[in-house]
Amino acid sequence: MAHSHQASGIQAGRLTADDIATNFEDLHHPFDAHEAAVAADRCYFCFDAPCMQACPTSIDIPQFIREIQGGQPTAAAKTILEQNILGGMCARVCPTETLCEEVCVRETAEGKPVEIGRLQRFATDTLMEKGVHPFTRDATTGKKVAVVGAGPAGLSAAHRLAMKGHDVVVFEHKSKAGGLNEFGIAAYKSTNEFAAREVAWLMQIGGITIEYDKGFGKGLTLDGLKADYDAVFLSIGLAGVNTLRAAGEDKDGVRDAVDFIEDVRQADELSALPVGRNVVVIGGGMTAVDAAVQSKLLGAENVTIAYRRGRDAMGASRFEQDLAASKGVKLMFNVMPREILGNGASAEIELEYTQVVDGRVTGTGETTRLAADQVFKAIGQTLEGAPQGLALVGGKIQVSDTGRTSVDGVWAGGDCASGGEDLTVTAVAEGRDAAMDIHASLMG
Amino acid sequence: MADLTTEFLGIKSPNPFWLASAPPTDKEYNVRRAFEAGWGGVVWKTLGAEGPPVVNVNGPRYGAIWGADRRLLGLNNIELITDRPLEVNLEEMTRVKKDYPDRALIASIMVPCEEEAWKKILPRVAETNADGIELNFGCPHGMAERGMGSAVGQVPEYIQMVTEWCKQYYDRPVIVKLTPNITDIRYPARAAHAGNADAVSLINTINSITSVNLDQMAPEPMIGGKGTHGGYCGPAVKPIAMNMVAEIARDPQTAQLPISAIGGVTTWRDAAEFIALGAGNVQVCTAAMTYGFGVVKEMITGLSEWMDEKGYASIQDFKGMAASNVTDWQYLDLNYVTKAKINQADCIKCGRCYAACEDTSHQAIAMSEDRVFSVKDEECVACNLCVNVCPVEGCITMEEVPTGQVDARTGEVVSGEYGNWTTHPNNPMAAE
Ligand SMILES: Cc1cc2nc3c(=O)[nH]c(=O)nc-3n(C[C@H](O)[C@H](O)[C@H](O)COP(=O)(O)OP(=O)(O)OC[C@H]3O[C@@H](n4cnc5c(N)ncnc54)[C@H](O)[C@@H]3O)c2cc1C
Ligand SMILES: Cc1cc2nc3c(=O)[nH]c(=O)nc-3n(C[C@H](O)[C@H](O)[C@H](O)COP(=O)(O)O)c2cc1C
Ligand code: SF4
Ligand code: SF4
Numbered sequence: 001m002a003h004s005h006q007a008s009g010i011q012a013g014r015l016t017a018d019d020i021a022t023n024f025e026d027l028h029h030p031f032d033a034h035e036a037a038v039a040a041d042r043c044y045f046c047f048d049a050p051c052m053q054a055c056p057t058s059i060d061i062p063q064f065i066r067e068i069q070g071g072q073p074t075a076a077a078k079t080i081l082e083q084n085i086l087g088g089m090c091a092r093v094c095p096t097e098t099l100c101e102e103v104c105v106r107e108t109a110e111g112k113p114v115e116i117g118r119l120q121r122f123a124t125d126t127l128m129e130k131g132v133h134p135f136t137r138d139a140t141t142g143k144k145v146a147v148v149g150a151g152p153a154g155l156s157a158a159h160r161l162a163m164k165g166h167d168v169v170v171f172e173h174k175s176k177a178g179g180l181n182e183f184g185i186a187a188y189k190s191t192n193e194f195a196a197r198e199v200a201w202l203m204q205i206g207g208i209t210i211e212y213d214k215g216f217g218k219g220l221t222l223d224g225l226k227a228d229y230d231a232v233f234l235s236i237g238l239a240g241v242n243t244l245r246a247a248g249e250d251k252d253g254v255r256d257a258v259d260f261i262e263d264v265r266q267a268d269e270l271s272a273l274p275v276g277r278n279v280v281v282i283g284g285g286m287t288a289v290d291a292a293v294q295s296k297l298l299g300a301e302n303v304t305i306a307y308r309r310g311r312d313a314m315g316a317s318r319f320e321q322d323l324a325a326s327k328g329v330k331l332m333f334n335v336m337p338r339e340i341l342g343n344g345a346s347a348e349i350e351l352e353y354t355q356v357v358d359g360r361v362t363g364t365g366e367t368t369r370l371a372a373d374q375v376f377k378a379i380g381q382t383l384e385g386a387p388q389g390l391a392l393v394g395g396k397i398q399v400s401d402t403g404r405t406s407v408d409g410v411w412a413g414g415d416c417a418s419g420g421e422d423l424t425v426t427a428v429a430e431g432r433d434a435a436m437d438i439h440a441s442l443m444g
Numbered sequence: 445m446a447d448l449t450t451e452f453l454g455i456k457s458p459n460p461f462w463l464a465s466a467p468p469t470d471k472e473y474n475v476r477r478a479f480e481a482g483w484g485g486v487v488w489k490t491l492g493a494e495g496p497p498v499v500n501v502n503g504p505r506y507g508a509i510w511g512a513d514r515r516l517l518g519l520n521n522i523e524l525i526t527d528r529p530l531e532v533n534l535e536e537m538t539r540v541k542k543d544y545p546d547r548a549l550i551a552s553i554m555v556p557c558e559e560e561a562w563k564k565i566l567p568r569v570a571e572t573n574a575d576g577i578e579l580n581f582g583c584p585h586g587m588a589e590r591g592m593g594s595a596v597g598q599v600p601e602y603i604q605m606v607t608e609w610c611k612q613y614y615d616r617p618v619i620v621k622l623t624p625n626i627t628d629i630r631y632p633a634r635a636a637h638a639g640n641a642d643a644v645s646l647i648n649t650i651n652s653i654t655s656v657n658l659d660q661m662a663p664e665p666m667i668g669g670k671g672t673h674g675g676y677c678g679p680a681v682k683p684i685a686m687n688m689v690a691e692i693a694r695d696p697q698t699a700q701l702p703i704s705a706i707g708g709v710t711t712w713r714d715a716a717e718f719i720a721l722g723a724g725n726v727q728v729c730t731a732a733m734t735y736g737f738g739v740v741k742e743m744i745t746g747l748s749e750w751m752d753e754k755g756y757a758s759i760q761d762f763k764g765m766a767a768s769n770v771t772d773w774q775y776l777d778l779n780y781v782t783k784a785k786i787n788q789a790d791c792i793k794c795g796r797c798y799a800a801c802e803d804t805s806h807q808a809i810a811m812s813e814d815r816v817f818s819v820k821d822e823e824c825v826a827c828n829l830c831v832n833v834c835p836v837e838g839c840i841t842m843e844e845v846p847t848g849q850v851d852a853r854t855g856e857v858v859s860g861e862y863g864n865w866t867t868h869p870n871n872p873m874a875a876e
């Protein structure tokens with residue numbers, strides 16, 4: 001079969017397997033020991049370091065970088081993991097340009113921050129390659145905690161609870177753990193099955209059982225869990241997706257970006273994964289960028305992100321926008337989808353130009369059309385499958401600072417809960433903090 | 445362009461950069477390449493007495509310390525003097541001097557502390573037509589165990605004695621190379637002077653252990669599980685060498701004694717600093733061993749660029765200018781008051797000045813909620829620590845409190861009058 005960008009429709013094998021493999025290599029190549037030493041040397045060991053304040057899990061960044069300087073990356077890893085048990089994944093997926101590295105004093109001074117993310121990866125990779133798990137469980141408390149959803153929030157809570165001596169059962173809808181780490185994060189951020197390896201490594205703490213294919217809607221009820229467990233932590237993420245509300249949304253070739261990304265993440269052979277020649281992604285967040293970039297890396301000829309507001313309003317950071325552009329993705333601003341056209345399957349999309357008046361997006365009436373044999377919807381996820389009876393706020397489960405919901409004995413964290421950005425690192429922080437609060441209330 | 449030619453003890457060289465006696469000057473092949481690269485002179489690798497030459501270890505002879513990017517900051521060695529026969533060295537020196545009459549060629553010598561030994565080797569050296577000799581009283585390892593090198597350099601009487609022999613049996617300039625492994629450098633310098641030395645050169649290497657191998661529990665460089673102290677050199681030793689040069693330059697007894705400065709010279713600036721302290725030229729070893737002979741080009745262009753900027757036409761124009769400003773602590777002006785000042789526009793808010801001052805010094809830096817750092821004049825003793833730890837050069841400056849203004853810390857008006865410890869009321873020995 002000839003490999004071609006131009007093959008029409010939705011096709012597999014637009015590039016050779018080798019080219020695709022190269023395309024999906026690590027976004028940032030990992031540091032070797034010398035590079036890490038040089039990068040670590042740039043850190044000023046700031047007092048009351050701004051980077052640390054910007055990290056949602058409050059990792060002691062100057063401390064771990066100093067440990068790398070001192071030639072002890074494993075000690076550095078422990079410093080990281082004490083605060084953030086998924087420090088390995090966060091090192092790969094955190095939008096550091098809007099978190100720790102954004103406020104690094106060297107970013108302010110020279111526009112070139114200390115490469116905290118890559119240093120964090122160097123440390124955590126070094127430790128994980130040794131196969132050691134640096135934490136041990138406290139004496140068992142005899143308390144049982146149920147965690148629903150094995151994404152970053154659930155895993156973080158489960159680990160902390162197990163460490164504190166509680167027995168944890170995690171219920172997971174899917175047949176794999178990891179949540180969006182496993183199914184959502186762009187493939188070039190989590191290479192070589194990292195998500196699965198990290199889960200296996202985390203489980204070494206002991207005291208955690210994961211029950212797959214179980215969850216709300218799959219045999220569990222909140223009342224049942226409350227009856228059987230001493231506490232419940234909900235971390236079910238955002239399982240639903242928003243609809244476009246554009247004509248022709250039901251045509252073939254139109255699908256949710258997260259589903260497509262899940263296919264990419266779970267593909268055994270990427271060159272067997274079909275992708276359109278002309279791909280249009282609707283949305284402006286991380287999901288939109290990931291769907292667009294991965295389409296391009298699979299060999300799509302034309303990939304366009306169509307976002308209804310201006311560049312500055314985009315959820316994806318400037319770094320991610322530039323990443324997309326560097327891969328050949330075209331960014332269109334101030335356009336919204338009106339109609340998907342085609343005979344049964346999508347062939348074209350009609351976009352209407354927009355303007356923002358008093359913060360609201362309205363069409364200008366002017367339209368344009370793009371060839372589109374594949375259209376990805378990346379316009380946000382929604383809470384779905386949450387048990388009845390929990391107070392919601394802004395479409396999410398309402399929680400206190402430490403994750404308490406409106407129902408006694410039930411905590412929640414991560415994307416499904418109110419507060420914080422929808423990021424892996426935030427989910428980890430919320431899971432950890434809720435676990436500490438659960439621990440305090442169980443032992444109190 | 446500035447004129448870099450120097451005349452040191454009447455020996456002319458096109459620039460003040462000589463290669464110190466060490467591996468770079470160990471043989472004809474090296475020295476020819478060094479001269480082609482532009483070095484003004486060389487001090488040939490130290491010669492020993494006639495007969496079977498010394499042997500070196502066959503394992504590693506260097507240890508080092510590095511900055512994060514493997515920049516070599518300090519080197520240590522356990523090499524001995526030349527391990528090639530005297531005859532071969534002398535022949536090579538003769539040929540090289542003949543081919544490079546405009547470059548300085550000095551013979552470094554280390555033979556046992558007996559008159560006979562010196563009397564024997566000096567005429568042989570003279571035949572090479574070398575421009576002078578340098579007495580290696582500095583080597584701190586190996587040779588010192590045999591009563592030579594620093595074992596001589598640590599005993600002023602021996603220095604004087606051997607120098608006198610050399611002046612007696614050799615009629616060209618005699619330079620005495622000093623060891624820094626001594627408490628007060630002025631004593632060996634005075635001894636060399638008393639022995640009629642034409643100049644001193646310093647420093648030779650400093651006794652050191654650069655690192656300990658924590659797996660094998662032995663010092664590096666490690667030879668079959670054991671190590672020995674070696675001589676330390678390179679950028680790390682420059683401050684020590686500069687103080688010693690200055691001590692000799694400002695000692696009334698040796699102030700007129702020419703100095704060839706050695707120790708950590710890596711760029712033109714190091715050379716300029718040594719010369720400003722009174723050196724007539726500089727010698728270089730580690731920089732050449734780290735980067736090759738090509739480093740002299742930057743030394744030459746950098747120095748002449750700076751001299752042009754400053755309007756110095758020749759080396760002589762700025763030689764020793766800083767020596768007279770090196771003084772004893774007791775003569776420092778205690779009425780000179782400064783305060784640190786943070787330039788907010790340059791501050792990157794790292795907080796290092798705060799941590800340093802708050803934890804370890806005088807609690808004189810304030811930090812606001814929004815990370816604005818400022819100096820509390822009423823606490824600042826002007827120690828300079830914040831300036832030194834601030835990662836932004838020039839961000840914190842030391843500002844003089846003008847005469848007539850009140851020092852917020854002491855509440856006293858700055859008098860503007862010079863006043864030092866010798867007359868200070870707190871000094872029980874104060875002169876009236
Ligand atoms: C495409 C995409 C790319 C992203 N890229 C990044 C990135 O680069 N960097 C970053 O920091 N963040 C990124 N994010 C966001 C990040 O992945 C999430 O914020 C994070 O995974 C939230 O963790 P969580 O544990 O709350 O939810 P999830 O990761 O969504 O995990 C929820 C888990 O609960 C399970 N579940 C759902 N419903 C039920 C139920 N009813 N019963 C039982 N189990 C259930 C799910 O199967 C899943 O395993 C991205 C998100 C997407 C969609
Ligand atoms: C490997 C090595 C061998 C040396 N051998 C000698 C020597 O034979 N005779 C001598 O006088 N000095 C010797 N030295 C000392 C140097 O000449 C010089 O004094 C010292 O290295 C300081 O200068 P630097 O900081 O530029 O290296 C040696 C130094 C090194 C590194
Ligand atoms: S802000 Fe930057 S320089 Fe300062 S401690 Fe953090 S990483 Fe280091
Ligand atoms: S520098 Fe040359 S002689 Fe020395 S160890 Fe390396 S190769 Fe051998």
Ligand code: SF4
Nearest residue numbers: 791792794795797834
């Ligand atoms: S050390 Fe320098 S840059 Fe850092 S806060 Fe102090 S003045 Fe500012």
